[in-house]
Every structure is written in structure tokens, then in C-alpha cells.
Amino acid sequence: MEKRRKSKGDNLVLRYLVLGSWALFCLVPILWFLSIGFRPRTEIITPEPIYWPTFSLDAWRLLLADWPIFDYLRNSVVAVTGSVVIDLILGIPAAYSLTRYEYRGRDDIGFYILSTRMMAPAIVAIPIFFLFRNMGLLDSVWALMLIYAAVNLSIVVWIIRSYMLDIPKELEDAARTDGAGDLRILWEIIIPACLPGIITASVIAAIFAINEFLFTLLIASTKSAYTMSVALANFTGGSDGVIYNAIALVSFLAFLPILVLIVLIQKHLSRGLTMGAVKG
Amino acid sequence: MARIELRNVVKRYGSFTGVRRMDLDIADEEFLVLLGPSGCGKTTTMRMIAGLEEPSEGEVVIGGEVVNEVDARDRDVAMVFQGYALYPNMSIYENIRFPLRMRGIGKSDQDALIRRAAEMVELGDFLDRKPGALSGGQRQRAALARAVVRQPQVFLMDEPLSNLDAKLRSSMRVQIKHLQRQLRITTVYVTHDQIEAMTLADRIVIMEKGVIRQIGTPDEIYSDPADTFVAGFIGAPPMNLVEGKAENGRFTAPGLVAACPPDISGRITLGVRPEDCRVVTDGPAELAGAVYGVEPTGETTYLTLRTGETLFEVKAARDARFDLGAPVKICFDPERIYFFDTETGVRLRAQPQRSAA
Numbered sequence: 021m022e023k024r025r026k027s028k029g030d031n032l033v034l035r036y037l038v039l040g041s042w043a044l045f046c047l048v049p050i051l052w053f054l055s056i057g058f059r060p061r062t063e064i065i066t067p068e069p070i071y072w073p074t075f076s077l078d079a080w081r082l083l084l085a086d087w088p089i090f091d092y093l094r095n096s097v098v099a100v101t102g103s104v105v106i107d108l109i110l111g112i113p114a115a116y117s118l119t120r121y122e123y124r125g126r127d128d129i130g131f132y133i134l135s136t137r138m139m140a141p142a143i144v145a146i147p148i149f150f151l152f153r154n155m156g157l158l159d160s161v162w163a164l165m166l167i168y169a170a171v172n173l174s175i176v177v178w179i180i181r182s183y184m185l186d187i188p189k190e191l192e193d194a195a196r197t198d199g200a201g202d203l204r205i206l207w208e209i210i211i212p213a214c215l216p217g218i219i220t221a222s223v224i225a226a227i228f229a230i231n232e233f234l235f236t237l238l239i240a241s242t243k244s245a246y247t248m249s250v251a252l253a254n255f256t257g258g259s260d261g262v263i264y265n266a267i268a269l270v271s272f273l274a275f276l277p278i279l280v281l282i283v284l285i286q287k288h289l290s291r292g293l294t295m296g297a298v299k300g
Numbered sequence: 301m302a303r304i305e306l307r308n309v310v311k312r313y314g315s316f317t318g319v320r321r322m323d324l325d326i327a328d329e330e331f332l333v334l335l336g337p338s339g340c341g342k343t344t345t346m347r348m349i350a351g352l353e354e355p356s357e358g359e360v361v362i363g364g365e366v367v368n369e370v371d372a373r374d375r376d377v378a379m380v381f382q383g384y385a386l387y388p389n390m391s392i393y394e395n396i397r398f399p400l401r402m403r404g405i406g407k408s409d410q411d412a413l414i415r416r417a418a419e420m421v422e423l424g425d426f427l428d429r430k431p432g433a434l435s436g437g438q439r440q441r442a443a444l445a446r447a448v449v450r451q452p453q454v455f456l457m458d459e460p461l462s463n464l465d466a467k468l469r470s471s472m473r474v475q476i477k478h479l480q481r482q483l484r485i486t487t488v489y490v491t492h493d494q495i496e497a498m499t500l501a502d503r504i505v506i507m508e509k510g511v512i513r514q515i516g517t518p519d520e521i522y523s524d525p526a527d528t529f530v531a532g533f534i535g536a537p538p539m540n541l542v543e544g545k546a547e548n549g550r551f552t553a554p555g556l557v558a559a560c561p562p563d564i565s566g567r568i569t570l571g572v573r574p575e576d577c578r579v580v581t582d583g584p585a586e587l588a589g590a591v592y593g594v595e596p597t598g599e600t601t602y603l604t605l606r607t608g609e610t611l612f613e614v615k616a617a618r619d620a621r622f623d624l625g626a627p628v629k630i631c632f633d634p635e636r637i638y639f640f641d642t643e644t645g646v647r648l649r650a651q652p653q654r655s656a657a
Contacts, residue, residue: 197378212388
């Protein structure tokens with residue numbers, strides 16, 4: 021590794037060129053819709069190129085006046101946060117059980133939990149719709165919270181489990197001889213030791229939940245349950261036709277929380293996504 | 301402070317037997333070392349004393365009480381682990397405090413106990429650090445402090461020094477021994493390092509494949525081994541073991557002729573330690589061979605001879621130098637020759653009037 025980094029065959033210019041192009045490729049669309057979002061509407065639909073766009077908060081004002089953005093944001097935040105909390109409450113003990121206790125069918129249960137993720141969500145769309153209708157939870161943020169939690173639970177369990185597998189058994193043995201019981205070991209030793217894993221799992225679950233579309237579309241029908249992702253898809257700018265600068269601004273707002281989350285955990289992200297497949 | 305007894309203890313894992321029919325009586329305040337190669341059941345034995353494994357059969361008794369049904373957390377036992385097992389998220393102070401907290405020792409008493417334990421292992425200046433910021437030796441001492449802080453009835457140490465470098469290991473060895481004498485706590489210590497066993501133990505238990513081969517003081521184990529396994533395991537370099545035949549008071553093997561007790565005959569293995577051999581230039585000698593290797597260690601010179609198929613190690617004079625292939629004659633100390641049954645490995649002892657020549 022060290023040797024490869026130093027070998028003179030590496031051309032730094034070429035390397036930065038490649039990386040720079042890739043970064044540009046990823047960033048331009050984002051910068052583009054950001055720039056559209058803060059331009060006056062007239063500048064967007066003109067055919068001539070505009071090199072020095074005028075800054076304008078028109079779209080922003082339109083959004084605040086006409087569009088219940090804070091309702092959608094609130095719905096997203098409540099449903100996503102709630103689902104992550106549910107996932108952690110259920111997922112941490114499940115992961116611990118799958119790593120540490122010996123019982124019949126343990127690995128099968130572990131695989132079953134993972135396999136729930138493999139199914140195409142559309143398959144259960146109709147049963148879920150009827151289920152929540154019968155419970156009277158249609159168009160409710162609580163329903164979304166439960167669904168997100170259910171969809172992401174498998175991934176939360178598996179990510180946390182992969183981190184727990186790396187905690188030496190000795191640590192628990194030590195805590196036990198020091199006089200700690202099972203719950204205390206989980207709370208004081210295991211959870212702090214795999215905190216990076218728990219954070220990674222939470223953030224990944226949150227990102228999936230923010231982006232969740234199908235079930236949200238199914239359950240939500242008004243602004244009392246619309247989240248950013250569905251509201252964004254339904255948004256055209258109101259009664260005045262398609263208003264691109266407002267759409268761009270909304271897209272950016274929907275994208276922002278995910279950006280923040282990714283920046284927070286980028287160090288752990290690749291590790292979390294390999295889910296313990298590669299030990300090292 | 302407590303006496304530990306294992307009564308007929310068996311540990312099975314499925315069809316594999318880790319420990320078979322073990323009886324062991326560890327005296328109060330004794331320093332007992334379980335010694336053996338990896339997989340011999342020594343760690344399993346210790347974990348059964350700790351309560352981290354349940355014996356399949358038999359009883360574990362600590363301080364006169366059968367503790368089979370007592371959970372590890374309720375046995376008054378402190379354990380030091382090979383990998384130190386310090387809690388990575390807690391400072392050293394919190395690590396040492398953990399057992400006190402778990403046992404409900406009053407907050408007001410904790411601080412003094414923690415500082416005293418840290419002083420004992422000379423770690424007073426590092427209490428605020430996290431384990432990750434300490435060196436291997438410091439971590440080891442932190443683990444020791446965590447074990448001593450609550451004055452348990454029993455100390456268990458599972459290869460605590462095996463992750464340290466050689467120099468640190470020998471200085472930690474002295475510290476551990478000193479600490480144990482000072483605190484007078486019954487200690488069971490697991491290792492595969494015979495030097496550690498010899499230097500630390502009041503008594504050594506040598507195990508192989510789940511069976512005790514010999515129990516004794518380091519001296520007994522060294523000078524009175526019960527079988528070829530013990531003879532070959534203890535001592536560095538180990539005892540020379542040469543297979544041959546005995547009849548009419550003579551033991552013969554290729555290149556080797558030695559006197560043996562007249563009541564020993566058949567296929568026999570002769571054992572003699574390198575330090576009980578002497579290089580002679582002329583006169584009668586037990587062994588003749590050619591020099592195979594010369595290893596000066598500074599303190600002494602180890603000479604390896606080849607006789608027939610076997611290599612034979614001899615401790616020679618400090619300044620002894622030999623050419624490879626040169627013929628050499630070796631004399632044994634007649635009081636320190638051991639004979640073993642080749643088949644079973646069991647030591648054959650001379651009858652009371654032993655002929656010495």
C-alpha cells in the first residue's frame with residue numbers, strides 16, 4: 021500500500037484530472053438546479069444563454085406563500101426520526117441476540133430478517149394499503165413511521181450486527197466477571213463500543229426513509245401526511261403552470277438533509293455498506 | 301481469599317471433550333499455574349472457575365461453596381484477559397471503577413480504592429486516558445488494576461503477558477508475582493510459556509489434551525518429571541529424549557550406551573537435560589556424535605550433536621567452540637538420567653538401591 025502510493029508511476033496531474041472530472045460530473049446538476057432556483061422565472065425559459073444570471077428570491081417567495089413546505093418538512097422529520105428510533109429500539113437487541121446468544125435457528129432467523137429486504141416493495145403494497153386502511157391510519161404520519169421502520173429494520177439489524185461481531189467476546193466476559201448483568205453489558209459495554217455502527221445504521225436508515233416514495237404515495241393523500249419526497253413529485257409550481265425555478269428550489273431543499281447526513285457519516289459509510297462482509 | 305476445588309470436572313463441547321475428569325485442589329493464597337500447549341484445556345478450566353463456562357459434569361467449589369449454579373457476576377472472582385479487555389469507551393479511571401460500581405460500593409469509597417489500585421501498578425498518571433492512548437504494557441497494568449481494585453477472593457489470569465514483548469514480559473512477571481504476594485489472593489494463571497510457569501508458580505499443573513499430566517512445585521516438575529510430555533515441555537532447551545533398548549542394566553541406542561537400573565528392560569526412552577551433560581575429550585563416555593550446530597548465547601554455548609537419527613543438545617562451556625562435523629564425546633550426570641517407557645511415555649523409576657554407574 022505504502023509502496024504503491026509512493027511509486028513514481030503515479031501521475032498526480034492525471035489523477036486530479038480524473039477525480040476532478042468525476043466531481044464536476046456529480047456536482048454540476050446540483051449547482052445547476054441551485055442556480056435555477058435563485059433566478060427569476062423569465063431567465064429560465066429564455067433560449068439565449070445567460071452567463072451572469074440575476075439573483076432572485078422569487079421562487080422562494082412563491083414557495084413560502086403557496087406551498088405548505090413546513091408541513092411537508094415536519095412530516096418528513098417526524099416520520100423519519102420516529103422510524104429510526106423504532107429501528108434502534110428493536111434492532112439493537114435483535115442484533116445483539118444474533119451475535120451473542122446461541123440458540124437453534126439463530127442464523128436462519130438472521131437470514132430471514134435480511135431477506136425481508138430482498139422483496140420488491142410493490143409486492144406488499146396492496147396488503148399494506150388495506151392493513152392501514154382497516155387500522156384507520158391512512159394519510160397519517162404514524163403509518164409512515166411504522167412502514168419506514170419496517171422497511172429499514174433488516175438493514176439496521178445487519179449493520180449493527182456486523183459491528184457487534186467485531187467486539188471481542190473478552191470484553192463481555194470481563195464485564196460479567198466484574199459483576200455486570202446482560203442488560204448492563206448491552207447498555208454500558210456493547211452499545212458504546214459499536215456506537216459508530218449504530219450511527220451509521222441510523223443515518224443509512226434515515227436516508228432510505230427520506231427517499232421512500234412508493235409507500236408514502238400509497239398512504240399519504242393530503243398535506244397532513246405528504247413528505248418532501250412525494251410532495252416534490254407532485255409539485256409543478258401551482259396553478260400557473262410548471263414553474264421550474266420553484267421546482268429546482270424544492271429539489272434542493274429535499275436534497276439538503278441527505279447531504280448533511282452523508283457528510284456526517286462519510287467516514288463510516290463504506291464500512292457500513294459492506295456490512296461485515298469484509299473483515300479487516 | 302479462598303480455596304478452590306475442582307471435583308471430577310468434565311467439559312464437553314458436542315462430541316469433543318475439552319477437559320476430562322479433572323480433580324484439582326488449590327490452596328488459599330496459592331499461586332497456581334496451568335501450563336500446557338494450546339488446546340490442552342487450561343483456559344477452559346479457568347473459565348469454568350470464573351463461571352464463564354459451565355462444567356458438563358463435576359463440581360467447582362470456591363471457598364467451600366459449590367458454585368456450579370452461581371453466575372460469573374456473583375462469584376467473587378476477578379479475571380485478567382489475554383487481550384486486556386479494557387472497556388474502550390471509558391477512561392482508565394472509569395475502567396477501574398466499573399467493578400466497584402457493579403458491586404454497589406459506595407461512591408465515597410470508590411475514589412480512594414481506585415487510586416490505590418492505580419498506584420499499585422504505577423498507573424496513577426494515566427487515569428484520565430482512554431485505553432487506546434496507552435501502550436501494551438500500560439494497558440496490561442490497567443487490566444491488573446481493574447482486577448485488584450475490589451480485592452476479590454480469586455484472581456484468574458489468562459495468558460496476560462502473551463501480547464507483550466519479551467523485555468516487558470519479564471518485568472511484568474515480577475510485578476504480578478509481587479502483587480500476588482502482597483495481596484495474598486488465591487491466583488490461577490494460565491500460560492503456555494514454561495518460563496512464566498516456572499518463575500511465577502507455587503505449583504504448576506501441566507495439562508495435555510484435557511488431562512493433567514503432572515502437578516507439582518516448579519522444582520519437582522523440573523527435576524522429577526512424570527512422563528516424556530512433561531520432560532519435553534519443561535526446560536529450555538528441552539530435555540533430550542532418545543529412544544532405544546534396555547536390557548541387563550544397559551541402555552543402548554545408536555551412538556549411545558548408558559547404564560540403567562537392572563529392573564528396566566524393553567523399549568525405553570532415555571532422557572537427559574542439556575545441562576546435565578559434559579563434553580569430555582577422553583575416557584569413558586555415554587554418547588558419541590558429530591557436531592551439528594553451535595549456538596553461543598553469551599551466557600553459555602549450546603552444542604547440538606547428531607548421533608544416528610537424533611539430534612542431541614548439550615550445554616557446553618561458555619567459550620567452547622567446535623568445528624561442524626567434529627567428533628565429540630559426552631558424559632552424563634548419572635544422578636540425572638531419566639528413563640521412560642517408550643510406548644506410554646510414563647517415567648520408570650529406579651528401585652530404592654539405584655546403581656550409580
